[in-house]
Amino acid sequence: MARLDILTANDRPGEYPGSYYAATATALEPFDEALGEIACDVAVIGGGFTGLSAALHLAEAGMDVVVLEAHRVGFGASGRNGGQVHPGQRVDQDGLEEMVGPDMARRLWDIAVESVDLTIDYARRYAPEAAYVPGLIHADHRQRFVAHSHAYAEKLNRDYGYDRIRPLARDEIRAKVGSGAYFGGVEDMGGGHLHPLNYALGLARAAREAGARIFERSRVGWVSESEPVRLGTAKAKVSARYLLWATNGYLGDLDRRIASKVMPINNFMIATEPLGALADELIPENQAVADSKFVINYFRLSEDRRMLFGGGESYGYRFPADIAAKARGPMLEIFPQLAQAKIDYAWGGTLGITVNRMPHFERISGNILTAGGYSGHGVALATLGGKLAAEAMLGQAGRFDLMASVPTLRFPGGPAMRTPLLVLAMLWFSLRDKL
Structure with missing residues (x-):
């Protein structure tokens, strides 16, 4: 049986869903589709909060950045979520102190507080229409x-x-x-709340103005791990010194190592x-x-x-x-x-989501990074996640490596067993909520 295509199972290619956010967004003109041979310093797969934040930071630092979005910027969870900006990590500090010890828990708290401050600053500076x-x-x-x-x-x-x-x-x-x-x-x-699609569109405008090249309707079909890394869409081939996976829940089967940890x-x-x-x-x-x-x-x-x-x-x-x-x-x-x-x-x-509900940051290889698995806590953490990935590519990897040091386990049974295990878990927790 063919596996479900997560990018098209519930949506029309290249179109935003029929949401309140899409109906009320301050629209951007569509970005071009990627065509031909493209070379860059950094390729980013995914035009949500993580990818757009990374592109903004890298472009401001003088890097040549290409963002490849399969549909439209902010198409995925970044443009559909509840718009809630939560302080703290997805796991509370009691849990983190048990998981990683009090010193590291404190550092993770400081990162989470910074993520909220950064999000509020960016919303007010680049997306006032997001109305924080x-x-x-x-x-x-x-x-x-x-x-x-x-x-x-x-x-x-x-x-x-x-x-x-x-x-x-x-x-x-x-x-x-x-x-x-x-x-x-x-x-x-x-904490607080905002219009998430307007926020994503504001980040896209800011990244473009900083010099990032953003391509829509440019779904990545293959990646070759080399130096430079190579990747392809239906109409383009891209070579880059670095690659950032910023796909979160829309990864599909493109990288099974990430898929084993982010569901x-x-x-x-x-x-x-x-x-x-x-x-x-x-x-x-x-x-x-x-x-x-x-x-x-x-x-x-x-x-x-x-x-x-x-x-x-x-x-x-x-x-x-x-x-x-x-x-x-x-x-x-x-x-x-x-x-x-x-x-x-x-x-x-x-x-x-991840097994322990902490974000999944990982250096897949020397020049390939991933950040995602925000487990419903991603408006602020994804914004900072893009910045941390950019820092790592610019030679300041300490804070990215701190997030990557938090253990994110593989789902038992790998991608094939995730769905039946999710059914059992959700049935149990749904029953518990009702008791």
Whole structure:
């Protein structure tokens, strides 16, 4: 049986999905398709946050950079996600201290804080239309989780000097989130939310203006690991001193070493009609919200006062026929007030996860690097990930190597067993969320 083509299974080649983001983006004229023989210092496969950030940093440093995007810049998870900018790594500091020790955990925390600061700076400088808004709430859907959330906020204040986060009691969270579903949580004013596709397009404009050459509708079909590295699309052959894999969940089968550690999974979002005054009852202070379920619900308001809601699990790589129903059910569990609200947009996307939910950074060979596997935490970390890859290619590899030293294990059974194992895991965690 032929393997699923992750780049075309759910999308039309060269087109953005029918998302709220695509409908409201400040559009860029399409970039040219790659043609003929192309030589460069660095080739980047993937035009999302990682690839565009790397291209921007390298071009600013005087490197000749070529970005090869199979569809359109920001086409993948970078242009479809919840737009939430999270401080910290995907694994919390308690987990990191156990995984890598307190000293390295502190260095990983500092990198994560820098990733948020960099993202906010870039959004304001290169993509004001992304409309960054500060404020992020972690909402506990079980009473037994609240004590840990509060203790963790206190730990970040005490041990990491992070004073932007504070505990929320039950009455406080219900004043900030108009739902009876949550028992407490934390408010983090160091994080926030933005329009992710506008942010990606802003990075693309900045990279182009810095001198990077960006090609769209230029799907890479083969890579030859040599010096220089060689790679090809349907109509071009590229040679480069360095190569960066920046594909995240859309790698497919091009490199099985990366595929063994980064697994694609789907997530789904909906956008309601504009809600007017009701929006202020649901999230009166306009923060982004993510809850404590393993199959996480995340939501925020758009600039035009729609509810943008992500949720619902999927057990295969093809999107369900009715995406709106997939995400609408979890939304109504939290906000029954939206029972009569019309769903104007519904879309899916594919992200990359790892076994331990930490990003996968690796030097595949002397001149080939990869960064991805952000596990749903990629808006900020992918932005900095591109910068760290650029630093490594410019001869300052320390911080890239620090991220690469965090162990990311292979999925048991390799790529062939990932899907059935995902089904079992998601069924279990979905059941646990309901108990």
